[in-house]
Amino acid sequence: MFxxxxxxDDRPVSIQVKEYVKRLIIKGALQAHQKLPxxxxxxxxxxxxxxxxxxxxxxxxxxxxxxxxxxxxSYVAAAVSSVAAxxxxxxxxxxxxxxARQAVELDLMKxxxxxxxxxxxxxxIAPDEKLFDLDNVKRAFQDRMSVEGNVLLNYxxxxxxxxxxxxxxxxxxxxxxxLKGKDLLITNGFTEGFDIVLSALNRKNGSVICENPxxxxxxxxxxxxxxxxxxxxxxxxxxxxxxxxxxxxxxAFDCAYFVPSYHNPTGIVMSPEKRQTLMKLMxxxxxxxxxxxxxxxxxxxxxxxxxxxxxxxxxNGVIYLGSFSKVLxxxxxxxxxxxxxxLIDYLESIKRARSIHTSxxxxxxxxxxxxxxNFEKYLRKARAEYKRKYEWTKQCCEAFIPYEQLSGDGGxxxxxxxxxxxxxxxxxxxxxxxxxxxxxxDIFFTKDGQGRHTMRLGFSRVAxxxxxxxxxxxGETARQLRG
Amino acid sequence: MFxxxxxxDDRPVSIQVKEYVKRLIIKGALQAHQKLPxxxxxxxxxxxxxxxxxxxxxxxxxxxxxxxxxxxxSYVAAAVSSVAAxxxxxxxxxxxxxxARQAVELDLMKxxxxxxxxxxxxxxIAPDEKLFDLDNVKRAFQDRMSVEGNVLLNYxxxxxxxxxxxxxxxxxxxxxxxLKGKDLLITNGFTEGFDIVLSALNRKNGSVICENPxxxxxxxxxxxxxxxxxxxxxxxxxxxxxxxxxxxxxxAFDCAYFVPSYHNPTGIVMSPEKRQTLMKLMxxxxxxxxxxxxxxxxxxxxxxxxxxxxxxxxxNGVIYLGSFSKVLxxxxxxxxxxxxxxLIDYLESIKRARSIHTSxxxxxxxxxxxxxxNFEKYLRKARAEYKRKYEWTKQCCEAFIPYEQLSGDGGxxxxxxxxxxxxxxxxxxxxxxxxxxxxxxDIFFTKDGQGRHTMRLGFSRVAxxxxxxxxxxxGETARQLRG
Numbered sequence: 001m002f003x004x005x006x007x008x009d010d011r012p013v014s015i016q017v018k019e020y021v022k023r024l025i026i027k028g029a030l031q032a033h034q035k036l037p038x039x040x041x042x043x044x045x046x047x048x049x050x051x052x053x054x055x056x057x058x059x060x061x062x063x064x065x066x067x068x069x070x071x072x073x074s075y076v077a078a079a080v081s082s083v084a085a086x087x088x089x090x091x092x093x094x095x096x097x098x099x100a101r102q103a104v105e106l107d108l109m110k111x112x113x114x115x116x117x118x119x120x121x122x123x124x125i126a127p128d129e130k131l132f133d134l135d136n137v138k139r140a141f142q143d144r145m146s147v148e149g150n151v152l153l154n155y156x157x158x159x160x161x162x163x164x165x166x167x168x169x170x171x172x173x174x175x176x177x178x179l180k181g182k183d184l185l186i187t188n189g190f191t192e193g194f195d196i197v198l199s200a201l202n203r204k205n206g207s208v209i210c211e212n213p214x215x216x217x218x219x220x221x222x223x224x225x226x227x228x229x230x231x232x233x234x235x236x237x238x239x240x241x242x243x244x245x246x247x248x249x250x251x252a253f254d255c256a257y258f259v260p261s262y263h264n265p266t267g268i269v270m271s272p273e274k275r276q277t278l279m280k281l282m283x284x285x286x287x288x289x290x291x292x293x294x295x296x297x298x299x300x301x302x303x304x305x306x307x308x309x310x311x312x313x314x315x316n317g318v319i320y321l322g323s324f325s326k327v328l329x330x331x332x333x334x335x336x337x338x339x340x341x342x343l344i345d346y347l348e349s350i351k352r353a354r355s356i357h358t359s360x361x362x363x364x365x366x367x368x369x370x371x372x373x374n375f376e377k378y379l380r381k382a383r384a385e386y387k388r389k390y391e392w393t394k395q396c397c398e399a400f401i402p403y404e405q406l407s408g409d410g411g412x413x414x415x416x417x418x419x420x421x422x423x424x425x426x427x428x429x430x431x432x433x434x435x436x437x438x439x440x441x442d443i444f445f446t447k448d449g450q451g452r453h454t455m456r457l458g459f460s461r462v463a464x465x466x467x468x469x470x471x472x473x474x475g476e477t478a479r480q481l482r483g
Numbered sequence: 484m485f486x487x488x489x490x491x492d493d494r495p496v497s498i499q500v501k502e503y504v505k506r507l508i509i510k511g512a513l514q515a516h517q518k519l520p521x522x523x524x525x526x527x528x529x530x531x532x533x534x535x536x537x538x539x540x541x542x543x544x545x546x547x548x549x550x551x552x553x554x555x556x557s558y559v560a561a562a563v564s565s566v567a568a569x570x571x572x573x574x575x576x577x578x579x580x581x582x583a584r585q586a587v588e589l590d591l592m593k594x595x596x597x598x599x600x601x602x603x604x605x606x607x608i609a610p611d612e613k614l615f616d617l618d619n620v621k622r623a624f625q626d627r628m629s630v631e632g633n634v635l636l637n638y639x640x641x642x643x644x645x646x647x648x649x650x651x652x653x654x655x656x657x658x659x660x661x662l663k664g665k666d667l668l669i670t671n672g673f674t675e676g677f678d679i680v681l682s683a684l685n686r687k688n689g690s691v692i693c694e695n696p697x698x699x700x701x702x703x704x705x706x707x708x709x710x711x712x713x714x715x716x717x718x719x720x721x722x723x724x725x726x727x728x729x730x731x732x733x734x735a736f737d738c739a740y741f742v743p744s745y746h747n748p749t750g751i752v753m754s755p756e757k758r759q760t761l762m763k764l765m766x767x768x769x770x771x772x773x774x775x776x777x778x779x780x781x782x783x784x785x786x787x788x789x790x791x792x793x794x795x796x797x798x799n800g801v802i803y804l805g806s807f808s809k810v811l812x813x814x815x816x817x818x819x820x821x822x823x824x825x826l827i828d829y830l831e832s833i834k835r836a837r838s839i840h841t842s843x844x845x846x847x848x849x850x851x852x853x854x855x856x857n858f859e860k861y862l863r864k865a866r867a868e869y870k871r872k873y874e875w876t877k878q879c880c881e882a883f884i885p886y887e888q889l890s891g892d893g894g895x896x897x898x899x900x901x902x903x904x905x906x907x908x909x910x911x912x913x914x915x916x917x918x919x920x921x922x923x924x925d926i927f928f929t930k931d932g933q934g935r936h937t938m939r940l941g942f943s944r945v946a947x948x949x950x951x952x953x954x955x956x957x958g959e960t961a962r963q964l965r966g
Binding site for chain 1: 638839
């Protein structure tokens with residue numbers, strides 16, 4: 001015994017010794033009330049300083065694994081060992097419910113193609129971390145810590161970190177949103193906000209209307225919440241209003257979900273005129289709107305376009321979900337819900353029951369970063385870089401891909417549609433064997449089997465050279481497949 | 484116009500000017516294609532450097548609120564203004580469902596007594612932030628940032644941050660847990676873990692068995708998930724096994740929820756013998772156990788006690804929910820679920836659908852902090868301090884409070900029971916008018932109206948002097964009420 005000890009990593013040695021002895025005790029190799037080797041003996045045996053062993057033994061005592069008899073030494077404490085109750089096997093597959101099974105079925109991360117090393121991958125629309133201004137983030141952390149210190153590490157509020165809430169309210173005010181009668185809840189990114197909103201909404205008809213195609217995480221969560229989804233076709237300048245009005249008059253909906261700017265996956269920005277008419281329609285049919293503010297900041301050209309919530313003026317029919325995740329730092333899980341004050345009060349209680357509150361550290365660092373004026377600087381840099389990549393990717397698509405339609409007014413991806421009947425799953429098969437992958441478009445459609453002829457190309461994290469190389473391969477392979 | 488501009492705060496001036504002009508445009512004070520004052524004019528008007536105005540105008544251009552006509556100046560961009568669609572009022576009270584309404588009803592934070600300034604409050608069992616070793620947290624942040632940098636700010640994995648997962652697996656192994664066939668999921672604290680587990684479990688009988696009283700957040704979430712709760716009375720050394728066996732033989736349960744160590748609110752530690760028998764019972768009746776590892780680290784005396792999951796050996800019937808929130812930093816929203824590998828796979832997909840993943844920054848800072856060996860040092864300091872406070876609080880209770888039973892083997896609170904019929908809500912009324920508040924015990928009981936004669940005293944954040952003063956007041960007031 002004791003001679004098989006070895007240092008596992010660079011953690012303090014005394015802790016590794018403590019844990020080693022702990023294991024011997026737990027596994028029963030050392031029995032209750034058995035005497036432990038003296039600190040001198042063990043220090044010789046392990047050739048370590050005696051102090052290291054002493055503090056290891058103190059640790060064992062602190063943790064209740066050993067006790068000291070003065071003048072005699074350390075002994076193993078009683079009642080430590082836990083002889084297993086008759087080992088017990090449950091069939092968890094039978095213990096989980098339909099919701100859990102559906103969550104796995106709809107979990108694309110578990111069914112996506114794994115990219116081998118060196119693969120050119122157009123599947124990501126996450127920001128390019130090389131652009132992150134880490135020093136400003138570090139400064140924000142230090143600044144905030146020196147202002148508030150320890151309180152940042154203790155419990156915060158379900159509603160969110162007050163300075164950030166105030167900052168975001170002003171931020172939304174500057175987008176032209178009328179804040180009267182509205183309030184804001186901080187969430188763990190867009191996804192938690194969307195999930196909380198869906199679990200609060202009354203299910204009178206159990207149906208939701210949205211653009212088709214649309215954000216696949218939204219489709220997933222709508223399904224997980226048991227909503228039936230009606231998808232409305234997209235046009236070059238946004239959702240098809242005739243189809244929308246037809247659907248609204250045919251059927252009652254509990255709510256609508258729209259991505260008006262840099263729509264995922266088509267990248268289309270809904271025209272200001274359409275936004276006005278859309279809001280008039282939703283008002284007439286009294287269908288509340290969940291607006292996904294996704295990527296609004298990644299405008300590369302043209303005039304500023306106000307969110308739907310701005311078009312609603314003092315009206316309270318729009319629930320705005322915001323996040324900087326595609327622009328700033330997705331690793332900081334911070335998003336927000338701006339909506340009618342009464343509704344936010346309900347959402348706050350659900351949030352508290354779900355996760356108490358969002359990381360105070362994430363919120364306070366983000367706040368300080370924004371407050372220091374880093375966002376504007378960063379955005380200029382990021383916009384310039386993404387704009388360049390966006391134009392380059394577009395150019396490559398135009399040069400190499402035999403598409404029928406190419407869309408994307410900004411953001412971090414383009415959307416390609418081939419002629420009906422062409423199958424991008426087959427294309428993906430053929431391309432991945434050549435080291436190039438992308439996102440097949442069908443996952444963004446509200447009905448299974450739709451959009452098999454489409455694909456999304458995320459360029460944010462692909463090097464210029466690879467963009468050219470990858471898109472050429474996709475294009476050539478597509479031509480071969482079409483014969 | 485422009486003469487009512489004033490600096491609002493310490494953010495960069497050019498940004499404040501940009502936002503000021505933005506507002507004028509959004510509110511329609513500046514019309515589309517109207518010429519903006521030249522940068523020279525405006526710099527004179529606002530008596531600011533011309534460069535400030537120039538970068539403000541550049542910002543307006545970046546954001547699509549203005550465009551430049553070379554040689555002529557800057558103009559307001561078109562299609563900015565968003566004339567509100569006919570304002571639209573929804574009755575959100577009628578649009579939310581029963582779940583949302585229940586979440587508000589059960590939200591104690593919205594019904595607790597607000598403590599006026601200077602009030603002595605025994606309501607909190609959060610750690611005392613004065614004990615936090617902030618410098619080590621800052622170091623952990625810097626260490627991790629210098630190792631990994633930008634990737635920490637980009638997307639992570641739903642399952643959690645790998646180094647932390649590995650650390651926690653070893654941590655649980657050292658508690659005597661057999662890891663074979665098990666896996667670990669990182670969550671936003673205990674609460675999200677519990678919520679995810681409950682939403683995955685099959686509801687065959689719709690009923691759960693637990694200690695009575697028990698953790699009130701658990702009661703809340705069980706109710707929000709529609710479970711019917713059967714509470715089993717507590718004894719000095721933990722749950723009453725006869726009552727438990729009776730209930731198990733009378734009725735089928737989907738799962739059990741237990742807090743074996745420093746049970747909230749009684750502070751009782753279940754004896755090793757009871758743990759063994761309890762596990763044998765649960766195995767016989769095949770009822771999966773959700774174990775709340777709450778406060779296991781705050782042992783002040785006696786031998787180490789292994790978690791129930793250790794007693795289950797290789798069995799997969801126990802779901803262990805861990806968190807350092809009551810010991811370390813609650814502001815870092817990090818907890819974990821250790822359970823059967825197959826089950827964790829389901830929970831991971833639910834977690835991804837709920838919030839994608841837990842803050843990478845929180846996880847990596849916590850990992851580095853633990854890895855640096857700070858936890859052991861901190862725990863020694865915290866244990867010593869809390870032990871002192873614990874003994875002092877106990878002493879005060881024994882001296883001043885006419886209780887029938889006083890419990891609490893460790894942790895950050897004590898639990899007081901007066902004789903049946905005594906009403907701690909009335910006591911609270913009387914005390915709060917004297918500037919002392921505590922948590923009435925009824926909120927911890929599974930049936931309404933139970934435990935009116937009990938109260939919980941959290942001492943972690945109360946100064947020694949106030950502990951003495953506050954408990955004397957509670958005691959004297961109790962005597963008066965009992966006449």
